[in-house]
Amino acid sequence: MTTASPAADLCQPYHFCTYFDRHYLTRGLALYQSLRTHCRRPFVLWTLCFDEESHAILSGLALEDMRLIRREDFEAGDAELAAARANRTHVEYYWTCTPSLPLYVLRQDESIDIITYLDADLFFFSDPQPIFDEFAHGSILIVGHRYAPAYARWLETSGIFNVGIMAFRRNAVGRECLQWWRERCNEWCYAHVADGKYGDQKYLDDWPVRFAGVVVLQHPGAGLAPWNIARYRLEFAGTETRVNGLPLVFFHFHALKVLSPRAMSPSAGCYGFSYPAMIAVFTPYLEALDHAAAVSGLPFVDSFASSSWLQRVRGIFSQDLWWLGSPRFARVLWHIGGKSREARDLLESAGQSLSGCDRRAARCLILRALMVNPLMILSKPFRVVAMRYLFVTQGSQRP
Numbered sequence: 001m002t003t004a005s006p007a008a009d010l011c012q013p014y015h016f017c018t019y020f021d022r023h024y025l026t027r028g029l030a031l032y033q034s035l036r037t038h039c040r041r042p043f044v045l046w047t048l049c050f051d052e053e054s055h056a057i058l059s060g061l062a063l064e065d066m067r068l069i070r071r072e073d074f075e076a077g078d079a080e081l082a083a084a085r086a087n088r089t090h091v092e093y094y095w096t097c098t099p100s101l102p103l104y105v106l107r108q109d110e111s112i113d114i115i116t117y118l119d120a121d122l123f124f125f126s127d128p129q130p131i132f133d134e135f136a137h138g139s140i141l142i143v144g145h146r147y148a149p150a151y152a153r154w155l156e157t158s159g160i161f162n163v164g165i166m167a168f169r170r171n172a173v174g175r176e177c178l179q180w181w182r183e184r185c186n187e188w189c190y191a192h193v194a195d196g197k198y199g200d201q202k203y204l205d206d207w208p209v210r211f212a213g214v215v216v217l218q219h220p221g222a223g224l225a226p227w228n229i230a231r232y233r234l235e236f237a238g239t240e241t242r243v244n245g246l247p248l249v250f251f252h253f254h255a256l257k258v259l260s261p262r263a264m265s266p267s268a269g270c271y272g273f274s275y276p277a278m279i280a281v282f283t284p285y286l287e288a289l290d291h292a293a294a295v296s297g298l299p300f301v302d303s304f305a306s307s308s309w310l311q312r313v314r315g316i317f318s319q320d321l322w323w324l325g326s327p328r329f330a331r332v333l334w335h336i337g338g339k340s341r342e343a344r345d346l347l348e349s350a351g352q353s354l355s356g357c358d359r360r361a362a363r364c365l366i367l368r369a370l371m372v373n374p375l376m377i378l379s380k381p382f383r384v385v386a387m388r389y390l391f392v393t394q395g396s397q398r399p
Contacts, residue, residue, distance in 0.1 A: 014041055014128065015112045017105050019048035019094060020120040023304050025057065027120045027253070029292035030285065032066060034124035034250075041129070046105045046115075048074055050094065057296050074104055080186045088190065095200040096189040099181040102168050106175070116141075116167040121254060123285050126240075126247040131165070131222050139174045139213030141167035142204055143223040148230035151271075157193050161204040162225070164252045165217075177211045220244040225252035226271035236280045251281055258289065258302045262324050272344060278322065286324065343373035347381045354388045362389055 016035070020028045032045055048069045049055035058068055074097075075081050084096045102115045114135070135141045142161045147154060168174040184203050191199060208214045217223055220232055221243040232243045241248040255267045266273055266282060273282070293300040350365035366385060369376055376382045 012041065012113075014039065014043040014116065014132075015046065015105065015109075015114065016043060016116045016118050017046040017048070017101050018118045018120050019050060019097065019101060020054065021050040021090070021094075022053045022057075022298065023302070024120045025054050025296060026289050026292035026298055026300075029296060030288035031118060031120055031122055031124075032063065033288055033292070035128075036065065038124045038127050040127050046101075046108075048097070048101055048104075050090075057298070061295065069104070074101070084186050084189070092190050092199070095191075096185045098163060098200045099178050099185055102166075103175075103178050103182060106168075106170055112170060114167055114169050116165065117163075119164040119252065121256070122164060122250050122252055123288065124250045125281075125284070126221075126249050128222075128249060130219050130247075130249060131217060132167075134217055134219060135167055135215050137213075138215035139169045139171055140177050140207065140211055141165075141215045141217060142207060143217040145225075146223060146228040146231060148228050150230065151227045154227070157198060159198060159202040159205050161201070161207070161216075162223070162252070163201050163204070164225070164254075165223070165250070169213075173211055173213050177207070180210075219246060219249060221246045222249040223252070224248060224250070226254055226267045226273070229271075229273065229277060234274075234277060234280070236276055241280045248281070251285070253282075253285055256282075256285075257304075258286075258300060260301055264322055264324060266322060282322075343369040343376045344381055346372065347376065347385050350385050351388065354385070354392045357392055359389060359392060362392075 018028060018031065028047065032047075035043055035045060043065055044067055045065060046067045046069060047058065048071065049058065050071050052070075055068055055070055058066065075085075078100070081097065081100060085093045088096060098117065102117055105115050106112055114132075131141070143165055144160055145155070145158065145162050168178055181200075181203055185200050188194075188197055189200050193202075196202060196205075208216065224232065224243055233245075234248075235242040235245070255265075255270055257265045259265060264286070266278065290300050292298075346365050346369035350362040350369070353359075353362040353365060362385070366382075366389065369382070
């Protein structure tokens with residue numbers, strides 16, 4: 001079998017596809033700009049606009065390398081999607097559409113060999129070529145969640161693989177997989193766990209055995225996300241971020257919420273991040289979102305992330321609120337209790353000591369946590385451990 005030369009490959013454009021409505025439009029623009037900045041090859045980003053406002057804004061920008069798809073054109077003549085749309089929330093319907101979008105794009109342009117789906121909240125930090133080097137001659141590309149130990153329990157609910165990036169080759173296997181996935185999502189795609197299913201994502205769990213030619217992406221810098229960043233060694237040199245010695249290709253900014261021009265929550269309280277990671281990874285993304293807001297005329301602040309002053313105060317004490325500098329540059333300036341992660345680890349160890357009825361060790365760990373970050377005394381993890389400490393009886397310890 002002959003293969004194309006690297007020079008010939010560089011002449012072939014990437015074909016990506018994504019979708020969003022006005023609430024995620026600035027994220028879609030940030031994704032697009034990151035591809036423009038880092039792709040050495042030409043690309044086309046096929047963009048499904050779920051509302052007319054998004055389509056109008058993007059049409060007015062007339063962005064090179066972006067092909068717009070109206071929702072009405074995407075849904076035309078598709079009775080199954082119409083039926084699904086009638087009994088699901090907006091988000092559940094968007095998830096339902098995930099497998100239908102690559103199929104739609106493949107029908108629009110028969111010259112496309114590989115179509116790559118991207119979640120709108122991905123952001124590229126370097127050229128995506130290593131992803132396609134791994135894909136090589138595969139038929140289907142998926143990426144694992146690669147959960148850090150603290151989040152391994154989510155394997156049962158959110159699944160082995162993440163839908164954030166997926167690639168399908170125009171061959172019998174790739175199309176069979178997309179069609180099978182589309183039928184499953186049309187039947188059931190909801191934002192809760194039921195019978196081993198969750199949204200569009202848990203369907204991927206058995207793909208490596210269900211379909212031939214499935215490639216599971218291994219590059220540590222391709223697939224970095226809040227739920228696995230703690231697993232990896234990050235190195236920062238100038239403007240370059242490396243993950244276990246390899247370039248950071250993209251980061252999945254799941255659950256980030258911009259609460260005000262001066263405050264943002266990196267992950268809705270679900271995950272912890274080090275200060276260096278915030279500076280090297282989150283700051284460029286916030287700057288891109290700020291630029292996207294400026295060119296689109298949409299707010300920098302997320303319309304779906306409104307919060308009261310009381311919620312923001314709680315966010316400060318729970319170590320889930322980061323203050324920003326000028327919204328023009330969106331610099332992360334500081335974080336109250338910047339050592340919250342170390343303190344949380346100490347409290348978790350204290351909880352483990354209490355499980356073994358070792359109150360003395362737990363007391364030492366609790367005091368160390370408060371020395372690292374005194375504000376932890378106001379947090380929920382501290383209250384939980386403190387209550388356990390009060391009611392656990394000291395047990396005998398093995399030597």
